Amino acid sequence: MRIITGIAKGRRIKAPEGKNTRPTLDRVKESIFNIINNRIQGACILDLFAGSGNLGLESISRGSISCIFCEKDKTTFGYLKENVVSLGFSSKCELYNHDAFFVLKKCSQRNLKFDIIFLDPPYGKDLIIESLKNISHYNLLNNNGIIITEYDENDIIPDKIEDLIKYRTEKYGRVRISFWNKEEINE
Numbered sequence: 001m002r003i004i005t006g007i008a009k010g011r012r013i014k015a016p017e018g019k020n021t022r023p024t025l026d027r028v029k030e031s032i033f034n035i036i037n038n039r040i041q042g043a044c045i046l047d048l049f050a051g052s053g054n055l056g057l058e059s060i061s062r063g064s065i066s067c068i069f070c071e072k073d074k075t076t077f078g079y080l081k082e083n084v085v086s087l088g089f090s091s092k093c094e095l096y097n098h099d100a101f102f103v104l105k106k107c108s109q110r111n112l113k114f115d116i117i118f119l120d121p122p123y124g125k126d127l128i129i130e131s132l133k134n135i136s137h138y139n140l141l142n143n144n145g146i147i148i149t150e151y152d153e154n155d156i157i158p159d160k161i162e163d164l165i166k167y168r169t170e171k172y173g174r175v176r177i178s179f180w181n182k183e184e185i186n187e
Helices: 026-038 054-061 074-086 100-109 127-138
Strands: 044-048 065-070 091-097 112-119 143-154 164-174 177-184
Touching: 026 054, 026 112, 026 143, 026 164, 026 177, 044 054, 044 100, 054 065, 054 112, 074 091, 074 127, 074 164, 091 100, 112 127, 127 143, 127 164
Parallel strands: 044 065, 044 112, 065 091, 112 143
Antiparallel strands: 143 177, 164 177
16 A cells, blocks of 8 residues: 555555455545545545554645544554654544544544544444444534545445435445535535
């Protein structure tokens, strides 16, 4: 994995080997960032289920002002921390080695709102649906913000969850990338 563009262009991102992580492929990541390119500059990012930080780090490289990373697995979290430090992004990043729902609650208690939220949880566990419900309940998405979800083609994800509407889905083999916003801002 590598940073595609921005101030850290071409720099490598380390990730643990094995099946515990499933990094977003470079071609999928490039497509996502082509779609959201006009929203990155100056954005506040939440990278939930961050893994090694691939999506949030790409956002910082492209000009986002901050990113909160959440990764529960201790080994993977170590790689995330190492990546943030090696890229020199520590001043723009907060890292949490906790359960995603704990972090969402903490963000709510701090009255945080995000312009872009990345959700790439383990497949087949309904974590996207629960995460979207919590994001809506805690009102963590800015009115003009977007959520980007990555999931397997076999995962059943409704088009509307609470006040969040799926407005676009792209297919990359078995992988689905969906884009969400608040219902009243539906594009």
